[in-house]
Every structure is written in C-alpha cells, then in structure tokens.
Amino acid sequence: MPETSAAHFYDELADDYHLIYANWDASVRRQGDVLDGLMGQDHAAVLDCSCGIGTQAIGLALRGHRVTGTDLSPRAAARAAREAARRKVSLRTAAADMRRLPFPDSRFDTVVCADNSLPHLLTEQDVHAALAEMRRVLRPAGLLLLSTRPYDDLLRDRPTSTPPQVHRAADGGERAVTFQLWHWHEDGEHYDLEHFQLLSAGGEWRVKVRRTVYWALGHERLAAFVTDAGFAEPEWRMPQETGFFQPLLVARAGE
Numbered sequence: 001m002p003e004t005s006a007a008h009f010y011d012e013l014a015d016d017y018h019l020i021y022a023n024w025d026a027s028v029r030r031q032g033d034v035l036d037g038l039m040g041q042d043h044a045a046v047l048d049c050s051c052g053i054g055t056q057a058i059g060l061a062l063r064g065h066r067v068t069g070t071d072l073s074p075r076a077a078a079r080a081a082r083e084a085a086r087r088k089v090s091l092r093t094a095a096a097d098m099r100r101l102p103f104p105d106s107r108f109d110t111v112v113c114a115d116n117s118l119p120h121l122l123t124e125q126d127v128h129a130a131l132a133e134m135r136r137v138l139r140p141a142g143l144l145l146l147s148t149r150p151y152d153d154l155l156r157d158r159p160t161s162t163p164p165q166v167h168r169a170a171d172g173g174e175r176a177v178t179f180q181l182w183h184w185h186e187d188g189e190h191y192d193l194e195h196f197q198l199l200s201a202g203g204e205w206r207v208k209v210r211r212t213v214y215w216a217l218g219h220e221r222l223a224a225f226v227t228d229a230g231f232a233e234p235e236w237r238m239p240q241e242t243g244f245f246q247p248l249l250v251a252r253a254g255e
Contacts, residue, residue, distance in 0.1 A: 004192070006120040009212040010052065010073035016197055016208065017053045017076070019167045019176035024055070027245075032059020034244045035112065035145055038237075039065075044109040047137060049098045049130075050117030054080030054091065060112070061089040068108075070096035072120075099129040103137045110143040116246065119148055119214045122190060124225070127217070131229035138253040144231055147246040151216045158184050175200040189216050223249065230254045 010017075018024035035056060039046075044065050048057040051069030053076050061067045061084060071077040074095040084091035096102050098113065099121070111134045121127045134144060160182050167176040177198040184191045195210045217225075223234040231251035238247055 004211045004213050006212055007072045007074075009195070009210050010071065011075040012208075012210050013195070014053060014073060014075040014079050016176070016199070017079075019174075019197060019199070020165060020178050022165070022167055028055055028059045029062065030059075031056050031114075031244065032061075032063050034242055035060055035114075036063040036065070038145060038242065038248070038250060039110055039143060041109060045107065046110045046112060047101070047103070047108045048112040048114070049096075049101060049134065050113050050115065051080050051093065052076050052115065052117075054083045054093075056112055056114045057091055057093075058084050058087060058089060061091050062087065065110075067091050068103075069093040070098070070101065072097055099126060099133060101133045101137050105136055106139045106142075107137045108142060109139060110145065111138055112145045114145065114147040114246070114248075116147065116149050116214070118146060118222075119151075119217055120212065122213060122215050127215075127222075127225050128229060131226055131231075135230040135253050140253060140255050142253040144226070144234075144249070144251045144253070146222075146226070146249045146251075147244065148217060148222065148249075150247050151222075152219050155189070155216050155218055158182075158188070160184075190214065191216060219247070219249075226251050 021027045046060055046065045046067045048069045051057040051071045057067045057069040069080050077093040077095050081093040162180040164177050164179040179196050181194040182191045193212050197208045199206050219236050226234045232254045234249055234251035236247055236249055
C-alpha cells in the first residue's frame with residue numbers, strides 16, 4: 001500500500017515544491033505582504049507551524065518579522081532554512097509536529113498555519129491537540145492566522161480533480177505541470193489525494209506521483225474547534241477581501 005503520511009508526502013515533495021507555483025518568489029512576497037497587513041504589528045515574533053519550504057515564513061521574514069518555522073517534514077524545514085539564507089533573511093527552522101510544539105508557553109505574537117496544513121489531521125482529537133498547542137505558545141491576545149481550501153464549496157461539489165498549474169523557468173528550460181486527483185471517502189469528508197507532477201528537461205517528460213489524505217473541514221466546524229481551543233471571535237476572511245489565495249481564519253488567543 002502506498003505511503004500516505006503527511007511527513008512522507010512533504011519529504012518527497014520538498015525539492016519540487018516551488019514548481020507548484022508559476023513564480024514561487026512572487027508568491028512568497030505576495031503572501032508575506034498579505035499576512036503582514038493582517039498582523040498590523042512590526043517586528044512580531046511569529047511561528048509558522050507548517051512552514052513547508054518557507055512560502056509564508058520567508059515572506060514574513062522579508063517584512064522584518066522574527067520568524068520561526070516548523071514542519072512535520074525534516075526535508076521541507078531544512079529547505080526553508082536554505083531558501084531563507086539565500087535571500088539573506090533570518091529564519092530559524094526545526095522539524096516538529098504541530099500537535100507537540102517544542103516551545104514554552106506564551107512565546108509568540110502570531111502563529112501561522114497556512115496552505116491547508118491543518119486538514120492533514122484526520123480526527124477531532126488531533127485537530128484539537130494542534131489548536132491547543134497553537135493557543136499555548138501564543139501570548140494573551142496573540143493572533144492566529146490559519147488558511148484552508150474553500151471547503152464549504154468543496155464539500156458541496158466534491159470535485160475529483162484540480163486544474164493543471166504550469167511552471168516554466170525564467171530561462172525557458174525547466175517546465176512542470178502539477179494537478180491533483182481526489183478520491184472521496186464514504187463519509188463524504190475525508191479524501192485521498194494523488195499529487196501528479198509532470199517534469200520536463202531537455203525535451204523529455206517524467207512523472208512523479210505522491211499520495212496523502214485530507215479532512216475537508218467546513219468553515220463553521222473549524223471555527224467551533226478554534227473556539228473550543230481557547231481562541232476568541234474567529235472570523236473567516238475571503239480571498240476577494242484579503243488578496244490571499246485561500247480563505248483565512250483569523251482569531252485571537254483568549255485572555
């Protein structure tokens with residue numbers, strides 16, 4: 001049976017993750033700008049607890065924030081550190097599970113959990129454990145910024161694939177096409193994802209396929225989980241309002 005754990009999925013994807021984007025550097029800056037605007041605070045202590053290769057973490061570091069990045073994937077976290085160093089910004093990284101964050105209480109002003117990372121947790125117990133940890137490491141009234149796919153729409157339509165995304169290197173050499181196939185479980189909420197990348201160099205195409213599982217958490221349900229974990233007034237902010245590429249749940253740690 002194929003390996004589907006999130007850690008394995010992102011270890012396998014780490015070297016090719018930037019190929020998901022038409023222009024990764026532009027996305028880093030754009031996402032960092034949006035999150036910085038929502039924070040409304042200079043030089044904040046930020047934890048990105050699902051940093052991947054650094055898309056949001058590096059973007060926030062470029063805006064002058066003091067960012068720490070953790071990820072379940074050691075290879076992704078290590079690449080985030082390398083990419084930050086290449087851009088001459090400070091980013092401390094470590095491999096860590098968001099359900100067991102290796103930081104003292106009240107350490108950060110903001111916790112970021114973006115890019116549909118939380119739905120890799122497949123049970124209420126695991127989701128609650130992760131949100132409780134995010135709340136624990138936040139200072140009183142600290143900010144949570146959490147993004148997922150637009151699951152209210154997806155739960156209604158239950159799509160079976162995503163449109164292809166095309167990447168082409170600036171020099172015209174490297175090309176990549178990325179798309180996904182989704183296989184919904186009988187419960188109508190969980191789905192198996194097959195992540196396809198077609199990679200071209202020198203006129204030859206090769207295919208990489210990676211697999212993982214998600215839990216499609218609707219907005220109302222996830223907001224209730226966030227409230228149960230000790231956050232106040234969770235609010236969903238839509239892409240047309242924020243300019244971020246996914247819906248963002250914004251909440252404050254309770255006093």
